[in-house]
Ligand SMILES: Nc1ncnc2c1ncn2[C@@H]1O[C@H](COP(=O)(O)OP(=O)(O)O)[C@@H](O)[C@H]1O
Ligand SMILES: CC(=O)OP(=O)(O)O
């Protein structure tokens with residue numbers, strides 16, 4: 001009997017699942033959330049229905065990973081770290097280097113380091129996670145699973161920007177997308193739920209968490225996606241702006257006397273829900289403020305929904321129709337009101353929500369009304385399970 005751990009560092013969270021292998025039974029799982037905010041929150045489920053839960057601040061991802069390592073032993077989830085013989089890390093940007101998951105060695109770590117600019121909120125933090133686990137488990141089989149792999153072969157028509165072609169040739173300046181492991185997982189589950197082959201379906205998967213992306217899936221593959229060269233592009237996010245006109249950024253940079261790196265930092269960290277509302281980056285806080293009549297919070301929510309609608313609309317056009325719209329990740333899974341607003345605004349397409357079925361958090365189900373011709377599906381993502389499958393595949397190949 002051995003154990004495998006999957007580490008999923010997002011922009012505001014570190015999630016993990018510890019699996020008993022080869023049964024793939026989840027022995028422990030947890031979510032350390034609100035990283036970087038004044039009040040963080042940890043929830044770890046383990047043993048026979050035991051739950052460890054506390055409010056505790058996480059200054060950064062390194063602090064969250066240290067907390068996780070401490071709690072694994074403290075809660076008696078493992079007596080010794082050596083019980084874990086394989087570790088999988090979610091890495092957001094794989095750039096042109098990684099079209100598939102990779103066994104981690106010095107070269108892979110070096111390349112992830114080089115890719116920091118492709119995903120500044122993620123790759124550096126995720127590399128810290130790799131190192132922290134290497135320190136305590138130097139001999140474990142370690143694998144990196146990249147968000148970008150699923151999008152690597154999207155049609156060039158969608159991957160390329162309308163910029164000088166040499167930018168792409170010389171510098172790999174193209175759309176890489178992100179959340180690929182999640183989009184891949186929920187697409188497979190959607191096909192199962194609908195009882196149809198994935199290859200026959202036109203799907204639009206909405207991964208809406210602190211980071212958010214919408215993907216158009218055709219023939220089981222990523223056809224287009226809202227994130228771009230980095231996870232800054234696309235829809236409005238917790239602290240990220242999504243799409244903006246670059247010339248406006250230059251205009252404001254001149255006013256503020258800031259350089260390009262400083263402007264990108266503002267677009268990554270001080271924009272989105274936080275930037276518009278001035279209240280918080282956390283959807284729950286913004287919704288609470290809007291309820292109390294905060295107009296900027298209301299506007300932030302309106303803009304948030306509007307950008308998702310625009311992307312879905314454009315992807316319906318690109319795909320020439322759609323069979324199902326899938327909701328996943330922190331907001332997509334836990335916010336019935338958000339899902340309802342999206343489905344209502346798209347009702348001209350044939351979407352409709354059954355309020356009772358929709359009144360749920362984190363449960364896999366069809367939430368469409370009986371008369372809906374385009375399905376709305378709620379599918380909790382499981383990036384950790386995908387990571388474990390990739391570890392096993394690479395372990396077999398390495399033997
Ligand atoms: N019950 C809820 N209602 C609305 N939003 C929620 C709820 N629970 C979590 N969220 C939002 O989900 C986001 C985190 O999403 P998640 O996918 O877990 O994070 P990450 O993008 O870091 O991986 C936060 O912005 C949080 O506000
Ligand atoms: C790529 C990305 O934004 O990831 P997350 O939503 O986990 O922060």
Ligand SMILES: [Mg+2]
Pocket residue numbers: 009010011209329
């Ligand atoms: Mg995430």
